[in-house]
Amino acid sequence: MEMIDLRSDTVTRPDSGMRKAMAEADVGDDVFGEDPTVNALEAETAHLFGKEAALFVASGTMANQVSLRAHTQPGDEVVAHPNAHIVRAESGAGAALSGVQFRMVGNPGGGMDVDALEAVLQSGDDHHFAPTRLICMENTHNFAGGRVLPMEMMEAISNLAKGAKIATHLDGARVMNACVKQDIQPAKVAALFDSITLCFSKGLGAPVGSIVAGERDFIRQCRRYRKMFGGGMRQAGILAAAARFALKHNVSRLAEDHANAQRLAQALAEHPYLRLPYGMPDTNLVFFQCVHPEITMDDLLAALKAKGVLLTNMGAGLARAVTHLDISPEGVEQSLKAVNEALPA
Numbered sequence: 001m002e003m004i005d006l007r008s009d010t011v012t013r014p015d016s017g018m019r020k021a022m023a024e025a026d027v028g029d030d031v032f033g034e035d036p037t038v039n040a041l042e043a044e045t046a047h048l049f050g051k052e053a054a055l056f057v058a059s060g061t062m063a064n065q066v067s068l069r070a071h072t073q074p075g076d077e078v079v080a081h082p083n084a085h086i087v088r089a090e091s092g093a094g095a096a097l098s099g100v101q102f103r104m105v106g107n108p109g110g111g112m113d114v115d116a117l118e119a120v121l122q123s124g125d126d127h128h129f130a131p132t133r134l135i136c137m138e139n140t141h142n143f144a145g146g147r148v149l150p151m152e153m154m155e156a157i158s159n160l161a162k163g164a165k166i167a168t169h170l171d172g173a174r175v176m177n178a179c180v181k182q183d184i185q186p187a188k189v190a191a192l193f194d195s196i197t198l199c200f201s202k203g204l205g206a207p208v209g210s211i212v213a214g215e216r217d218f219i220r221q222c223r224r225y226r227k228m229f230g231g232g233m234r235q236a237g238i239l240a241a242a243a244r245f246a247l248k249h250n251v252s253r254l255a256e257d258h259a260n261a262q263r264l265a266q267a268l269a270e271h272p273y274l275r276l277p278y279g280m281p282d283t284n285l286v287f288f289q290c291v292h293p294e295i296t297m298d299d300l301l302a303a304l305k306a307k308g309v310l311l312t313n314m315g316a317g318l319a320r321a322v323t324h325l326d327i328s329p330e331g332v333e334q335s336l337k338a339v340n341e342a343l344p345a
């Protein structure tokens, strides 16, 4: 049975065009800075984000963690949303690798109320308190339902941080989804942050890799921490070729994933036993709850799996369906048919 895999946009497999680009990539030893394809990718993404430099890394987690390490010293405070990936889903790396403590500020939309943020910032003048060195934001915000953060809010936070001489970092794992949705240039978002990341292995469909972009000296430090964290890669041009292919071919088509997510969410919202706790999706992530008196979310997901539809169980009765490159409009209709059979209205 061909499975319809809605668990994540990380499950895509490289298509023949991407594989060809990988096979034909010029390569060298990237730890020596000699991989021409990695160097080209780094130059292209630095340009895309309007930053001085960029660094290709193995994963979104590594992109966040080298950034965190380069922006801070052990004992510093970092402000982030309580549901940010960097706080919740990176295996405690902020504490283990950078020795920072997180101060959580966040609203249900994945953003921050500027007054609430201002109230927790620590200048470092009082020796009782850890100085705030970094503010992290995430756009789109995964665990807020793939929400696109409003530009005005990010601008206000960026201005606040600049005034307080605090660095800013954007976890932009899915920032291209936000840019396509809002029809804005990536550099416009990146200009609000000292550093920005992007994952090639999510909606963009590459098998491996993320980028972090920022000022030249910051990226030089990130390169050192990438090595320290064991992420120096050698003939990584094979992977960078997939990332370059993804940037060229798979960005504007993210709008198709968003349309598929809308269709999916609309039908799920109309089902009498399903609820969308975060409302209609902005992008490609659809979160829903099951409120049937007898059928639990575990039951529903097991029944859907038996029918060839895979979803992620987020716990606490919440499930996530993600549309991506390998999900067609027909796949969405088939998934909805399976939902209606597994959970009759």
Ligand SMILES: Cc1ncc(COP(=O)(O)O)c(C=O)c1O
Binding pocket: 058, 059, 060, 061, 062, 064, 085, 086, 138, 140, 141, 142, 171, 173, 174, 199, 201, 210
């Ligand atoms: C917002 C966000 N940041 C970072 C990551 C980490 O990416 P990776 O799984 O490549 O480490 C993810 C992964 O889902 C994510 O959703």
